[in-house]
Amino acid sequence: MKRIYHTWDKWECYPAGFYETKGPFDDETCRDMYKDFLKDSEKFRNALQRVLIEWPRSCEHYLSNENMNRIAWLGQASMCIATGIPSAFRGGFNRLTEKEQTEANKIALKALNKWLIDQNELPLTIEQAESKTEANLY
8 A cells, every 4th residue: 555644734633632641531540431432332433433534634644554553543543533532541452351352453443444445455454454563664
């Protein structure tokens, strides 16, 4: 896939608070909210749909980057767009059980593949969509 770049001032995720370091609640509450959000499949799917529609330049910039974990970015972006909780609290993902993590990753992969297909690209497996190790990068 050809990489698409946009400067940070064009990213919709930036003014939405994606990169903030403070959340609207204390840190532990924000992490727990992140965990609970990802466990709610319906809320998560709805927020992913919003990300794909409302943040087109952010999606182009991040989802065209094959060297990053696009699944994780989609989870963080969906949480931010739905609740205002910034990506700094992504550690809430680690509070999920392994089964819950797998389910959340599958949901995000479906959204990624929808975006890829809309870009005339082939869908990916979970292994292809995850971040690349240093060995894969060079």
